Amino acid sequence: DLGDIDSTTGTVASKTINHANGNIVITINYAKKPVTPTPVEKGTVIVNYVDKTTGNTLETTTSTGNEGSNVNYSTKDTITKYTNRGYKLSHDGYPTGNVTYTNGAQTYTVEFVHDTVPVTPTDPGKPGQPINPNDPNGPKYPDGTGQTDLTKTVTRTINYVGDGLNIPASHTEIEFTGNGVLDKVTGQWTTPLTWTVKGGDSDSGNFEQVDGPKAD
Known part of the structure; x- marks a missing residue:
């Protein structure tokens, strides 16, 4: 008789013995309780x-x-x-x-x-070249945005022709500049290219009246 053993708690009850008793070996088997892990959110x-x-x-x-x-x-x-x-x-x-x-x-x-980029005679584009240097497959500068494309000069020349006349020609120029703004993402104009008289904001110039030579 090993005495009372509680296999659930592992408690072994007290027991009175005398010299006639042999050695006592008690083995208690524990079953590991399953641990439910705390869910990680x-x-x-x-x-x-x-x-x-x-x-x-x-x-x-x-x-x-x-x-x-x-x-x-x-x-x-x-x-x-x-x-x-x-x-x-x-x-x-x-x-x-x-x-x-x-x-x-x-x-x-x-x-x-x-983002946008201005196109002016002092800051022209490069037709056919990327607007964004780091995006070679992106939008390109359109035709008509090069430096020489953005400046136009209209000239009026009056020649005096006649027997015995020695009157120098009247030569007058009006220079126009093109300015616009391009969308750097689409390559489209956000401000269309417009032309004004150089140094002003008018889209038209005026040749002054030139009086003809007086006959002798």
Whole structure:
């Protein structure tokens, strides 16, 4: 008789023995209780890249991780990709410090607008060449945007012809310059190319009256 043994708690009851008793070996087998792991919550970070000029979403990135862990993400490379394509960063809504996953979704927005480039005689384009040097497959400068295309001169020459006349010709010039603004994303004109008299804002010039020579 080994005495009372509680196999649940491993308790062995007291027992009175004398010199006639032999050694007593008691083995109690324990079954390991199953451990239910605490579920780890997942978090999601969503970053939307938006074209404010058109209202379109350029792309969306999504990352998922354990709640409380750091988000290994930066908007830098994606911003560079779009600025190389002619966009201008308007607002980077992604935090600059450490971001950790929380239970649920966190959404951030990075906003761009279309950048523009002026086309003038002093800042001409290169027809057929990329508007954005880092985007060789992007929009190109259209025809008529080169330096020589953006300046036009209208000349009036009056020649006096007759027997015995020795009157120099009257020679007058009016120079016009073309100016416009291109969308660096689409390559389209945001301000169409317009022509004005050089040094002014009028789209037309005026040749002054020239009186003819008086007959002798």
